[in-house]
Amino acid sequence: MGSAISDEFIKDLQDGGLLSELARKIQSDDTLMLALRGHYINVYYRGGSILHISEQANGYVAKFDTNYFKDKAGGPSLGAVQAAGDCSKWVEALPELKEAMNSYFATKRKSEREFQQLAAWENNRSVISNDTEYFITDIEFADRDQGARLDMVGLKWPSSQRKDESRCKPVLVEMKYGTGSYDGSAGIAKHIADLEGILADPIKCESLNKTIEDQFDQLMKLELVDFTPHKKYGRAIVSGRPEVVFLLANHNPRSRKLLNIVNDIRDPEHFDLRFFAASFAGYGMHDACMLKLDEFRTLLQRLAG
The missing domain is CATH 3.30.920 (Metal Transport, Frataxin; Chain A)
Structure with missing residues (x-):
């Protein structure tokens, strides 16, 4: 946990x-x-x-x-x-x-887990981390009480709102490495369905928000987040509608598998669904890189030709 x-x-x-x-x-x-x-x-x-x-x-x-x-x-x-x-x-x-x-x-390769850690490092501790708008507080997050197993959790803090620590939103990130990870018992559609059940419960959402807040605060105290707070910074406060991000690493643009899966997905009721499209290359996450479902579907259709 x-x-x-x-x-x-x-x-x-x-x-x-x-x-x-x-x-x-x-x-x-x-x-x-x-x-x-x-x-x-x-x-x-x-x-x-x-x-x-x-x-x-x-x-x-x-x-x-x-x-x-x-x-x-x-x-x-x-x-x-x-x-x-x-x-x-x-x-x-x-x-x-x-x-x-x-x-x-x-x-015995564990590429998905390895790249999870790399994504966390880029947004938390790399030379560009202070410019990103997402911070990762945990990887391989598991909470039996909430029924949650997540690749990454963290917070979204837009650069235009950095003087207000109450403007942080909870973020849950699922990473998929290669086309073979898109479907099945741990596929994209299954994750969305599971998270709909978890995030429909306001008590579970509040508990998750508090966990992310506390983790971020302690990582800051341990100097494990390269982030420059404003002069009167006290503590990040996580609240609001959750955002669930799918980070799809090394997708094969010639494959129609992802498009077929996405065509069957509908926007969830209890969270904002986003798909990460890298800023040229790398894992630095910004709001401008997060595509809504219809935007992502359009991109996949264009790639499929």
């Missing part, structure tokens, strides 16, 4: 805290991403969890998915962090863990 972490957890990630060395590593390494999970955090590398760090009564413990190692039992001993300096062994283990994941992904 994606949610904010405790105040004590945040303090330990900030300067002088037990986990500050790891936080500094994430700040300086663009291949890593921090995801907040309530009582634990995930550190992602290439879309996979390279560290799962949970809060314990006497400190923190870290886990690494040993399935990434060929012998299933390899890898360094991570141990616990209970005193100053204990975190160093986690940071020192990262190159070995990265290499294990590189070898795994060479034969």
Whole structure:
């Protein structure tokens, strides 16, 4: 479940805290991403969890998915962090863990997850992130209470309204990589139907808004969003009609499969449906790049010839 972490957890990630060395590593390494999970955090590398760090009564413990190692039992001993300096062994283990994941992904590709993390980085931490209008607060978001499983969640904050932190809208992003991901049990139409059920419930919407607010606030405190707030900035407030964005990576323009699927879709009642069309190239997201259903259908018809 994606949610904010405790105040004590945040303090330990900030300067002088037990986990500050790891936080500094994430700040300086663009291949890593921090995801907040309530009582634990995930550190992602290439879309996979390279560290799962949970809060314990006497400190923190870290886990690494040993399935990434060929012998299933390899890898360094991570141990616990209970005193100053204990975190160093986690940071020192990262190159070995990265290499294990590189070898795994060479034969078992997870392109969609890898590009999710890249999209989050471009909008949160790249050299153009302060110019984008979308910020990603979480990837691989899962909430059993809400029945939600989402590729990315975040907020939309138009550049023309940056002096008013109450003008942030909730955004849910579904990424599809290649034409083979468009249909079936996890396809575009199924996602729209599922989200209609979730976002029809105002209590679930309010809970999701609060989660996004808290995540953005904590990522700002950890200096993991490259964003220049106005002088009187306090805290982003997320509200209003949700926007659901489909980010379709590496679509084959000669295929009519996507057009056939989109022709059967109708505009949803409980959220604004958008399809992301890149600004020439890249994943920097702007309102001008978000096509409505009829605009996207027209584009696909033109591409299909």
